[in-house]
Amino acid sequence: MNLAKYLEISKEVREALENNKPVVALESTIISHGMPYPQNVETALKVEEIVRENGAVPATIAILNGKLKVGLSKEEVDYLGKKGLEVTKASRRDIPAILASEDDGATTVASTMIIAALAGIKVFATGGIGGVHRGAETTMDISADLEELAMTDVAVVCAGAKSILDIGLTLEFLETKGVPVLGYQTKELPAFYTRKSGFKVDYKMDTPEQIAKTLKAKWDVNLKGGVVIANPIPEEFAMDFDTITNAINNAVAEAEEKGIKGKDSTPFLLAKVKDITKGKSLESNIQLVFNNAKLASEIAKNYCEL
Template sequence: MASAPLAISPEVRAAVDAGQPVLALESTIFTHGLPRPRNLEVATEAENRVRSLGVVPATIGVVDGVPTVGLSPAEIKHLSTADGVVKASLRDLAVAAVKGLSAGTTVAATAYLAHLAGVRVFSTGGLGGVHRRAQETFDESADLGTLATLPLVVVSAGVKSILDIPLTLERLESLNLAVVGYRTTDYPGFYISDSGYDIEYSVSSPDEIARVSSVRDGLGISSTLLVANPVPEDLQLDTELHDDVLARALAAAEEHGVSGHDTTPFLLDFMQRETGGRSLDVNVAVYRGNVELGAQIALALSAVSSAV
């Protein structure tokens, strides 16, 4: 049986083979997370910023059925503007390939494809996690189980506050996913810098993160190191506004009988409307900060590897 096609751009392949720093970037933020034309602007800005720091960007998506690591500018524009682009998690990649679909890749799919290509660091906005009432619905993101099997470094601003954060932290522990806060032990809640829950360890620099990753690899531990990078307080969503809108969003979802995979888009759309678009601005600020830190970690990890 023929293996599924995987396209790796010549630039990304050469950088990985040479041990140069590469940063994986997801595509769902510009296929499904942001409105047009801001989505393309953010995607292009992220790539340019990574390059300006001396790191090769590897934006990942599916183009006409081909999982691609290192999308070209034309491919990013296509996924940003074309109608009919779907969202693909890891379970969807083979189906999308056979059907010739174009897709934005979720954290799970992006992480998996990055690992196949030899890319070790990945920046995203927020992780998927355990949903509220998961004790009854078993609703848990595929991100968690996938990251538990991949020896990557993933930078995020925690999980979105619409999820069940304490249950998510419990699952991360059960899955042996190490979580470190970047210069904090406050676990971020994506839109806000402090979710109200603590984590055990903080790290002070990209170099320290690279050393932790290197020791993990030496011990043969195959799970992802999660770096929780909070949005700066001056850029976060006003906490009182956040709490008020979130409470009303959850009540509205209950009132309208929204459940399952419809819950997250319903709640996020509610947050956007009721904050006058401010939640989208925070989303972009979060992503910018994570891309910046991810590039710095890729540089540090490349230096650590070269010194071994």
């Protein structure tokens, strides 16, 4: 396998991995598609700073000029932020064409997991995972994130499933694929903007050490696939459950009217929710990512010590 032709790991990340130091993978779709410039770049660099402050090395992942990049420079983060929506939102299916055409791609949860695994990174922090979309029983609209979690040995720290999804069906899909859903200090799966969803996680975990031991046990016995680590948004930044539910229901109805589906549905719905909540949902989004970066760093540190 001629991986060296495609994979570029930064010096800092490579040295950390070679010396069994904790590394946390970070996605790049949040930079290109998550928010406007320069707020997107400021947020991405702040997430990296939080990872460092908590004793780990950040590895922001993207595809640039046909290379799988693990660990971006500030200039590369800025480039992605300025290019914004012009960058292809790259999931598993998009990687070969982007590599072959020497193009750029912002990585989703699925593609970040793939590239992190190629580099040997075990822990990844993001906002929320994709899942089964509402009405998927007729549209078959199911995020590639779920299949990736079934196949790829990377733990994903998130604030649960995005609340625009059918959370019950998302959990059913993960159960079928044998993906453990661990709640950090919670028995209930958080729903991105809110700490509650009405659905239970598989196991409540009280410490980062307990989570790290669970990851090690899973992969030591060769149980393939990832783990969802659900970390509720901090109380002070959580949104009112009824307010956010109504906003999402209105956004979903508008998306159906306009025939918006597939990979276009998530950015549309998140943008509509932001408008309906007068920007409060974006601030919540940023804060939950910061919170996930902190927990991911703690888990990565504990995993390296096992």
